[in-house]
Amino acid sequence: MRPDRPATALTPFARLPRAYRQSHIAHSTVDAHGRAHWLLTDMPPASQLDEPHDARVVTVENGRPYETHLSGVRLRHPSLGALPDGGFVLADARSRPGEEQVQVFDALGRPSWAFRVGDAVEDLLVDETGDLWVSHFDEGIYGDDELSWPGLRRWSGTGDPLWEYRPGPGHGPISDCYALNVGTRAVWACPYQDFPLLEIREDRVVRVRENPVEGARGFAVHADRVVFFSPYGHHDRIVDCRMTRDAVRPLGYGRLLRADGGELGRRRRSVCRGPRIYVQEKPFLEWGVLDISVT
Incomplete structure (x- = not known):
C-alpha cells in the first residue's frame, strides 16, 4: 500500500x-x-414511556427547509427513513416479542401502517x-426473534417480507452487519x-469479494473503486481501494476531516448511498458528504 495520502475534508451538505x-x-x-431529514421531539423519546406523542420531521432539500408533523409516535x-411519496418510516432499534416496532406515516404525518x-x-x-x-447487529441475529436471524432483509413499505440474506458459496452467515x-x-x-x-x-448476492x-463502519462505491471509512482502530481513516472480480485491493489510506478542516469526533452517524458517505457529528446539526464520483 502507498504511504498516507493527504487528508480529505467533507463537503458541507445540509444544516x-x-x-x-x-x-x-x-x-x-x-x-x-439526497434530502436531509431530522426527527425532532420536545423531549427525548425514551423519556415519554409508551404514551403516543407528536413529533416533526424537518427536511432540507437544496438548502430549503420544510417540516412535516407526525402524530401518534410510539x-x-x-x-x-423517508419514503418517495413524502411519507416517513420510523423503526425502533430494540423490540419485545410481538411488538410492532415499525411505524409508517403518510405525507400528512398520519400513522398508516405498523409491523415488525x-x-x-x-x-x-x-x-x-x-x-x-x-x-441487524449480533444481539438480534443470535437472539430469540427469527426475523433478525438473517442479518439483512428487504421489506415493503407495508411490512411484506421481500428478500432475506442467505449464506452461499464464499459467503457465510452474517454475525453483525x-x-x-x-x-x-x-x-x-x-x-x-x-x-x-x-x-x-x-x-441475490451476485458477487462476493474478499476484503x-x-x-469499517461505512463505505462508498463507484465503478471499480470502493472507499472504506472508519475501520478497526481508526475512527477517521479512509482506505482507498480498487475492486477486481473477486477481491478488494487497498491502494492507499488517509484521514477524513470535518468540512471546516477540524478533526472528526468519535460520536457520529453515517449514511452510505452509492458513491457517497454522509457523515454527521454530535450534536447532529449538520451533514457533510464525501462523494467519490467527483474526487
Whole structure:
C-alpha cells in the first residue's frame, strides 16, 4: 500500500435551521434522493414511556427547509427513513416479542401502517422505490426473534417480507452487519466476521469479494473503486481501494476531516448511498458528504 495520502475534508451538505435547534434530535438521515431529514421531539423519546406523542420531521432539500408533523409516535429509540411519496418510516432499534416496532406515516404525518422487522436494528435505509433495507447487529441475529436471524432483509413499505440474506458459496452467515450501502442499482454490505464485500442485485448476492479492510463502519462505491471509512482502530481513516472480480485491493489510506478542516469526533452517524458517505457529528446539526464520483 502507498504511504498516507493527504487528508480529505467533507463537503458541507445540509444544516438544521437555527429555529429548530431547541428541540431534541431523535434521529437524522439522508434519503435516496439526497434530502436531509431530522426527527425532532420536545423531549427525548425514551423519556415519554409508551404514551403516543407528536413529533416533526424537518427536511432540507437544496438548502430549503420544510417540516412535516407526525402524530401518534410510539417509539422510544427510533431510526428515521423517508419514503418517495413524502411519507416517513420510523423503526425502533430494540423490540419485545410481538411488538410492532415499525411505524409508517403518510405525507400528512398520519400513522398508516405498523409491523415488525425483528430486534436489534443496525441500519434502516429506504431505497428509491420505497422498500426498506434493514440490517441487524449480533444481539438480534443470535437472539430469540427469527426475523433478525438473517442479518439483512428487504421489506415493503407495508411490512411484506421481500428478500432475506442467505449464506452461499464464499459467503457465510452474517454475525453483525457492520456497514450497509443502498445505492441506485445495487445494495452492498460488509458484515462480520470476515468482512467480505457483498454485492446484491435483483434479490441475490451476485458477487462476493474478499476484503482485507476489517471493521469499517461505512463505505462508498463507484465503478471499480470502493472507499472504506472508519475501520478497526481508526475512527477517521479512509482506505482507498480498487475492486477486481473477486477481491478488494487497498491502494492507499488517509484521514477524513470535518468540512471546516477540524478533526472528526468519535460520536457520529453515517449514511452510505452509492458513491457517497454522509457523515454527521454530535450534536447532529449538520451533514457533510464525501462523494467519490467527483474526487
